[in-house]
Amino acid sequence: MTQSPPPQDYENLIRLIHDRHDDMSKTHRQIAVFLTQNPNDVAVRSVSAIAQSCGIHASSFVRFAQLLGYDGFKSLQALFQQRLATAAPGFEARVHALKRELKSREDLSEAELLRDMVVSDAASVQSLLDEIDANDLAKAAEILSDAETVFLLGQLRSAPVVELIRYLLTMAGKKCVMLDPSGGLATHIARTIGPKDALLAVSFRFYANEVVSIVEEVAAQERKIVALSDSTLSPLAKSAHVLLAAHEHPGPLSRSVTAPICLAQAIALAVAARVQNTPSVPSIPSVTGSKK
Missing domain, CATH: 1.10.10.10 (Winged helix-like DNA-binding domain superfamily/Winged helix DNA-binding domain)
Structure with a gap:
């Protein structure tokens, strides 16, 4: 053949x-x-x-x-x-130049660690513009905005990303439920996800076993799933209706969450625009601002 x-x-x-x-x-x-x-x-x-x-x-x-x-x-x-x-060379060239400069120095002061951190995180954030498909981002926002309740799942390094999403979506007026692993209840809470709800799962390498198993179980119930991960080869990919990948770039802090946090904020703003019917000027108030 x-x-x-x-x-x-x-x-x-x-x-x-x-x-x-x-x-x-x-x-x-x-x-x-x-x-x-x-x-x-x-x-x-x-x-x-x-x-x-x-x-x-x-x-x-x-x-x-x-x-x-x-x-x-x-x-x-x-x-x-x-x-x-065929890609725009300007930013990538500057990032590589800065990385070469950092490697050539022996100064390991706090200021240089900060500079190295900023360079690697800037590369990760910039890559989102090239790697995140606009249609996938719109589809994710549509699924989450249409859901009666958004269930949120993330453990270990993903936990701060999920906590931020919960805060932003709640302040935007979206009902959210966290699948809290404390007490061993995350799997049981996931079983309450209804056909009009959606699951937003966040997991990065090395993927938390409970998160992967919950996503697979929710997918078997034919619920809508949006996943945020570090690779389109993530074990979440086969179960998600849409997967958004924030790829990692080498840096002084292994597996920084800067790019995933940026992507999470963009998702929350996109959902807010649909919930508030204000596509051009979505607004997510702070707790203090909401009291005015």
Whole structure:
């Protein structure tokens, strides 16, 4: 049987990686996650440097490319280079310049740690503009605004993101219920989600087991699910009606929540615009402001 030719553009390559992901080996799944989360690094770095970042031998990247139908990693990498060539270069160039400057210094003062943190988080936030599909963001806002009650789920590193969403949606006039893990009740509360409700689940690598199992159980009940994660290869993806991924960028603090917080705020504003019927000027008052 003749094998189909491999994808010749970045979008179709990512689609193929998603289609094949569940059937890949553990090592190839790790490579898939890195490629989808770090497209700019893949475009400009050698396969040896990329492999070193992942702690995986370079030959595994070659075999990964061949698994998808390419003759080697360079052929696959060319699609990432084409993508980068069509992107706006200004901000990315400044970020890389700052990172090179930071690596060249030996000063580890508090001020330099702050500078390094800002640079890596700025890259993560900027990437949201390139990676979040406008249609997906609109669909997520529509699901949440139409729901009678929005149930919120997030644990560990995701907890502050979910707490912020609860605050913002509540102040925007949307009824919310937190699936609080204390007392072991999160799974039981999830079973009260009705057909007119929606679940907003937040989880990042390494994904909390209870969050993943709750999302799968809610999906089996055919409830609407919006997921916020760090990768389109997240275990939440197969259950969510829409998944929004805030990819991580290397920095001094492993797995910063700055980009997810920014995305959470955008979701809340989009829901507020629909709830208040004010698409151009949505407003989320503070607790103090609401008393005036």
